[in-house]
Amino acid sequence: MLIVVKGAGDLATGIASRLFRAGCSVVMTETAQPTTVRCTVAFSQAVYRKAAEVEGITAVLVQSPQEALDCVRSGKVAVLVDPAGACVSALKPDGVVDAILAKKNLGTALTDAPAVVGVGPGFAPGVDCHAAVETQRGHDLGRVLWDRSPAPNTGIPGDIGGYTTERLLRAPAEGTFVPLAAIGDTVEAGQTVGRVGDAPMKAQITGVVRGLLPEGTPVFAGMKAGDVDPRCRREHCFSVSDKARAVGGGVLEALMCQWSKGGEIQWHRTSN
Numbered sequence: 001m002l003i004v005v006k007g008a009g010d011l012a013t014g015i016a017s018r019l020f021r022a023g024c025s026v027v028m029t030e031t032a033q034p035t036t037v038r039c040t041v042a043f044s045q046a047v048y049r050k051a052a053e054v055e056g057i058t059a060v061l062v063q064s065p066q067e068a069l070d071c072v073r074s075g076k077v078a079v080l081v082d083p084a085g086a087c088v089s090a091l092k093p094d095g096v097v098d099a100i101l102a103k104k105n106l107g108t109a110l111t112d113a114p115a116v117v118g119v120g121p122g123f124a125p126g127v128d129c130h131a132a133v134e135t136q137r138g139h140d141l142g143r144v145l146w147d148r149s150p151a152p153n154t155g156i157p158g159d160i161g162g163y164t165t166e167r168l169l170r171a172p173a174e175g176t177f178v179p180l181a182a183i184g185d186t187v188e189a190g191q192t193v194g195r196v197g198d199a200p201m202k203a204q205i206t207g208v209v210r211g212l213l214p215e216g217t218p219v220f221a222g223m224k225a226g227d228v229d230p231r232c233r234r235e236h237c238f239s240v241s242d243k244a245r246a247v248g249g250g251v252l253e254a255l256m257c258q259w260s261k262g263g264e265i266q267w268h269r270t271s272n
Helices: 009-022 043-049 065-073 087-092 234-238 243-262
Strands: 004-005 023-029 050-054 055-062 075-080 095-098 115-119 129-133 169-172 177-180 190-198 197-204 205-213 224-229
Touching: 004 009, 004 087, 009 023, 009 043, 009 055, 009 095, 009 115, 009 243, 023 043, 023 087, 043 050, 043 055, 043 075, 055 065, 065 075, 065 087, 065 234, 075 129, 095 243, 115 243, 190 205, 190 224, 205 234
Parallel strands: 004 023, 004 095, 023 075, 055 075, 095 115, 115 129
Antiparallel strands: 050 055, 169 224, 177 190, 190 197, 205 224
16 A cells, blocks of 8 residues: 655654554655754655664655655655655555644645545545544544544643643744754753854753754744753654654554545555
8 A cells, every 4th residue: 555644754754654564655755954853753854864764664765756666665665855745646645644744734635545634733524634633642642533623733832741832942043053962962951952153042941852953954033943851761762752653543543444435445556
């Protein structure tokens, strides 16, 4: 089964890894300059490095839909710079998963594939997707929604270790970001962990740096540039998060349920 996942950030990567391990062939789309802060667990880094590995799964940057098919036939995840999702019409996948997390639909349609799943706010099952998956932390995280949209964006990050907004690292000014710490480092509250020009970016809490933008990334004032995990478990920085695994499970459930309703699956498309 061939699935196109729009977006290749850390949550989309968690979804892709779950689909891949379930036997699906996965093609992911990304922008030309991804701004994923959890770089160590995001296939979006293949855009910069040509390849990226997360939990033993390798993703490779490709240049065309045909190269994407060749890549998935070799047992890897394909990443294509295609922010508009133009490859969908060329690939004719069995499923499309919109995991861009834009808080609104940027162009996904119900007719894109036999099974279309919207991840997070901005999708309406039966209108622009067959099902949506809840991304808000709490009781319904990862729940498949067939008759209602996911909870609207609150603008407040989920609670981890008793902290929400305090976990975030935001760019102090517009310009070029320079990290002064690395993912996996333990930092103290008030410590400078990055800068933009002469403006320092300080940690608000003590914990482990779980995400940080790469050096040279263009930023604007207030842009998310990283996050600190107060649980201080360094190993968490290098594996898919609990949230991404839960959402990935919901996506897999939604695809399987939709296919069971009669969606045609092209089992032969990516076979050797």
